[in-house]
Amino acid sequence: AVKHYDWTIDYDFWSPDCVEKLIISINGQYPGPTIDATVGDTIIVKIHNKLPTESVVIHWHGIRQRGTPWADGAAFVSQCPVAPEDEYTYQFVVDNAGTYFYHGHHGMQRAAGFYGSLIVRPKAGTVEPFQYDDELSIIVNDWWHKSVHDQERGLYSNPFRWVGEPQSLLIEGRGAYNCSLVPVGAVPNSGDCVTCNASAPQCQPYVLPVTAGKTYRLRIASVASLSALNFILEGHNMTVVEADGNYVEPVVVDNLDLYSGESYSVLFTANQDPTRNYWAGLNVRGRKPLTPTGLAILNYLPNPSTLLPTTPTPVSPLWNDYNLSLAQAQQIKAHSSLEIPFNEWSGSDRTISLLNTQNKLNGVNKWAINNVTLVPLSTPYLAVYTYKKLKKVLSATPPPPLTYTPGYDIFQPPVNPNTTVGSGVYEFKLNEVIDVVIQNANTLTVNASEIHPWHLHGHDFYVLGFGNGVFTSNDYDNLNYVNPPLRNTVPVFPYGWTVIRFKADNPGVWPFHCHIEPHFHMGMGVIFAEGTDLLPRIRLPAQNLGCGLTKDLIRG
Ligand SMILES: O=C1O[C@H]([C@@H](O)CO)C(O)=C1O
Numbered sequence: 001a002v003k004h005y006d007w008t009i010d011y012d013f014w015s016p017d018c019v020e021k022l023i024i025s026i027n028g029q030y031p032g033p034t035i036d037a038t039v040g041d042t043i044i045v046k047i048h049n050k051l052p053t054e055s056v057v058i059h060w061h062g063i064r065q066r067g068t069p070w071a072d073g074a075a076f077v078s079q080c081p082v083a084p085e086d087e088y089t090y091q092f093v094v095d096n097a098g099t100y101f102y103h104g105h106h107g108m109q110r111a112a113g114f115y116g117s118l119i120v121r122p123k124a125g126t127v128e129p130f131q132y133d134d135e136l137s138i139i140v141n142d143w144w145h146k147s148v149h150d151q152e153r154g155l156y157s158n159p160f161r162w163v164g165e166p167q168s169l170l171i172e173g174r175g176a177y178n179c180s181l182v183p184v185g186a187v188p189n190s191g192d193c194v195t196c197n198a199s200a201p202q203c204q205p206y207v208l209p210v211t212a213g214k215t216y217r218l219r220i221a222s223v224a225s226l227s228a229l230n231f232i233l234e235g236h237n238m239t240v241v242e243a244d245g246n247y248v249e250p251v252v253v254d255n256l257d258l259y260s261g262e263s264y265s266v267l268f269t270a271n272q273d274p275t276r277n278y279w280a281g282l283n284v285r286g287r288k289p290l291t292p293t294g295l296a297i298l299n300y301l302p303n304p305s306t307l308l309p310t311t312p313t314p315v316s317p318l319w320n321d322y323n324l325s326l327a328q329a330q331q332i333k334a335h336s337s338l339e340i341p342f343n344e345w346s347g348s349d350r351t352i353s354l355l356n357t358q359n360k361l362n363g364v365n366k367w368a369i370n371n372v373t374l375v376p377l378s379t380p381y382l383a384v385y386t387y388k389k390l391k392k393v394l395s396a397t398p399p400p401p402l403t404y405t406p407g408y409d410i411f412q413p414p415v416n417p418n419t420t421v422g423s424g425v426y427e428f429k430l431n432e433v434i435d436v437v438i439q440n441a442n443t444l445t446v447n448a449s450e451i452h453p454w455h456l457h458g459h460d461f462y463v464l465g466f467g468n469g470v471f472t473s474n475d476y477d478n479l480n481y482v483n484p485p486l487r488n489t490v491p492v493f494p495y496g497w498t499v500i501r502f503k504a505d506n507p508g509v510w511p512f513h514c515h516i517e518p519h520f521h522m523g524m525g526v527i528f529a530e531g532t533d534l535l536p537r538i539r540l541p542a543q544n545l546g547c548g549l550t551k552d553l554i555r556g
Contacts, residue, residue, distance in 0.1 A: 002042045005035065009114070010050040016113070017143055017168035017175040018203040019192045023113035024051070024104065030202075031139055031173045032116030035102070037094050039123050045090045047082065055081035059105035060092065060118060061261065062245050062488045065458055068092045069382055069508025069535075070544050072457055075106035076376045077511050077527065079544040088543055097122040098245025099219040099263040101139055108148035111225035111517045113173065115139065119219065120245070129335055130217075130241045130250065132267055136208050137219040138296065140258065140282055142166035142227040143175060145192055155521050160365040163518050166227060167192070169282045169294025172206040178292050206296040207305040212274035217241075220256070221263035225517040228286030228325075228451050228491070229258045232314035233298060234278040238266035240332065246460060246486040247335035255316055257285060257328050259453035261489035261515035274300045277307050281314030286451040289319050322493050325451070326466055329491060333483040340462070342481050348435040348501055352426065353471070354526065355404035356452055356492065356514075358443040359419035365444065366523045367514070370401040372422040373523030374513075381425065381509040381527055383545055385535040397423040400526060410441035410449075410470055410495060417444060421523070428504035430531035435464070435501050436512070437471050438492040449494035452519065456528075458510035460486040461502035471497035489515060507531030507538075 007026045014023040014030055026032035037043060049056050059073040071092040072078040082088040097120050104114035117139050122128060144151060145167050154161030168175035177196055210216060218238070222229055232255045240251045242265035256264065272278065282294035293313045299305040317324050334340065359368045366373040377384065377393055384390045400422055409415075428434055442449050463486075464479040479499055492498040513525025529535075542554040 001038065002044060003035070003037055005033070005043070005045040007033070007045060008048045008050055009056055014113070015197060015200040015202045016170050016173055017177040018196045018198050018200050019145060019177050020195065021145060022147065024109055025113070026116065030113050032102070032114070034117040034119065034137070036119050038121045039095060039097050040093065042091065042093050046087060047090070048087050049082045049084055051084055053084055055083050055106060056104060056109065057081050057106045058090065058102050060090070060100070060102050061455070062098065062100040062263065063092060063094060063118070064096070064460070064506060065092055065508065066095065066506055069458065069538070070540050072508070073105055074457060074511050076378060077381050077509055079380050079382070080546065081106045083547040086547055094120045096120065096245050098242060099221055099265055100245055101221045101223060101263065103223050108152045108225070108517050108521065110223055111144065111151065112148045115141070115223045117219070117221065129247050129337055130267060131215070132217040133214040135217045135219070138172045138206065139221045139223060140229060140231070140294070141170045142224045142291070143168040143170050151518065152521060155518055156364055158363045163226065165284070165287065165290035166225070167291065169227070169229065169284070169291055171280065171282060171294050171296040174203055174206045174296070175294050176203055176205070207299045208280060208296060209299045209301055209305070210270040211301050212270050215267055215269045218266050218268060219263065220258060220266065222258040222260050224260040226287070227260070227284045230283045230285045230316035231256045231258055232281045232316060233268055234281065234309065234311065234314050235272045236268045236278070236298070238268050241265050241267055243332055243485055244460065244487045244489060247338065248485055249333045249335055249483070251331045253328065257325055259451065259489060259491045259515070261453050261455040270300060275303070276300065277303055277305070277309055279309050279311070279313050283314070283316035285316055285319045285325065287319065326493050326496070329466055332485045334485045336483070340481070340483065349432045351435040351437060353403040353437040353439060355408060355439045355441060356524070357414050357441050359414060360417045360444070361419050361421065366419050367519050368419040368523060369526050370404045371419055372400045372424070373419045374525045374527070375421045375423055375523065376527070377423045380544065381529065382535070383540060385509060385529060385532045386538060386540045388536065394425065400424045400426060404439070408441070410439065413442050413444050413446060425509070425527045425529045427532055428528060428530040430504060430507065430534065432504045433501065434504055435499060438498045438500070439471055440492045440494060440496050442495070451491050451493055452514040452516065452524065453489050453491045454498070454512060455489040455515040456502070456510060456512045458506045458508050459502045460488050461500040463487055463490050464499040464501055466493065466496060466498050468496045471499070504530035507534040
């Protein structure tokens with residue numbers, strides 16, 4: 001079926017955590033409307049940009065955009081951002097059932113609340129490898145009281161102004177800013193305690209209604225700007241059955257790590273004392289937490305949803321117990337019903353190694369990949385590959401290095417912290433099988449290395465493995481070629497490595513980047529282009545290339 005959506009994007013006053021701020025709304029809603037579709041549907045979303053002075057795009061996170069690379073919604077990669085008062089129509093097919101989402105991919109608009117859920121259901125008659133009675137869905141985020149403009153400008157200020165830890169954690173756009181719970185030092189605007197209106201309807205906890213005895217599929221997606229989050233359903237185990245739109249072997253957990261850009265389906269049974277309600281809780285892991293637990297209510301009907309649990313709010317594992325994080329990530333395996341095509345493409349055609357470092361550029365903090373800080377072109381890459389006349393912009397920026405200096409000491413701050421900027425592209429031939437080794441390292445601070453969730457556009461990839469320390473060719477023998485999970489986002493852990501594999505079979509230009517919003521801004525990403533000789537044959541819609549009526553002058 002063809003599903004049409006008509007969305008007006010605007011700023012609105014909103015109180016997600018009881019403190020009134022501006023959010024980016026869609027049709028007056030926050031989070032944005034849920035797209036609920038079926039495999040094979042064509043999704044047509046017409047957007048009207050009513051932000052007075054900012055342009056927008058929407059990225060459909062996890063949708064592969066096969067044959068529609070222009071609809072990927074990455075600013076200056078797949079399209080020109082849509083100017084104020086202008087319109088743009090996204091059109092793409094959803095070809096894989098699962099839990100997805102969409103979000104702004106220009107500036108730091110995702111962190112301003114510009115996101116929503118996108119659920120793709122299997123075709124009628126398709127059997128999923130698990131059963132449930134009913135379904136619930138949440139999308140989670142971390143939330144700052146500083147505007148995203150303050151945050152973004154701070155990132156390229158000298159001296160560097162870091163965004164700091166979030167004020168609140170939101171479940172389905174709702175949280176509660178609790179002055180008394182916020183540790184000293186975490187409140188940049190203490191005046192918020194005065195203006196906080198705890199009875200504002202927009203910040204009443206999100207309610208997950210359940211009936212005793214039933215089993216639920218809970219879809220969870222994280223669009224966090226910064227935080228690695230950990231989700232707990234008080235008193236209930238969860239069985240992970242889907243990750244990023246792919247079925248996985250069931251894994252039972254009592255807490256679930258969620259890295260920004262990831263989505264999961266978990267099953268749980270409402271099998272606890274039905275005379276009370278329970279907390280659903282969200283905590284920060286991976287960074288020293290300075291943010292109170294984000295809370296929603298697991299509401300056993302017919303109890304009123306306002307019956308708050310009297311039990312303590314959920315406590316997550318220690319924030320820096322990375323062995324636990326790694327162990328949980330390693331538990332996720334492809335479902336046994338999925339065929340792994342490695343007999344067809346047993347080895348990879350090439351490996352690229354991407355060293356993640358924190359660096360300096362003219363005194364300002366940056367991130368770099370193989371010592372290159374990504375500054376995307378101001379002409380959309382897809383247009384550059386489509387129109388011969390534009391190709392010259394690439395000759396001005398060298399292709400990025402395929403690896404890093406052997407012997408680089410990942411356990412120390414960089415000896416030479418200076419980075420170089422680049423806009424170059426990793427080009428892959430159509431159908432090449434690519435292994436990417438993501439190698440983490442120390443930041444600029446002694447004894448510090450951070451988690452980075454890496455997200456690839458245009459593809460799912462196989463996660464072949466994780467490890468601690470420096471990846472060496474010996475590690476190839478111990479990777480998982482049997483049941484590696486397919487994902488679109490994967491963490492690299494502190495001082496560790498992650499290896500992924502994908503086939504460059506989707507002609508287009510696809511960013512691969514850290515999904516932490518400030519980090520992408522600080523240059524932590526690369527651009528992949530594949531099947532580029534085919535791109536001049538695509539009909540790039542004129543609306544990707546210009547603004548206002550000038551679009552009519554452009555022949556696609
Ligand atoms: O990019 C970052 O900068 C800070 C810190 O390294 C310097 O203030 C931080 O924690 C990041 O993730």
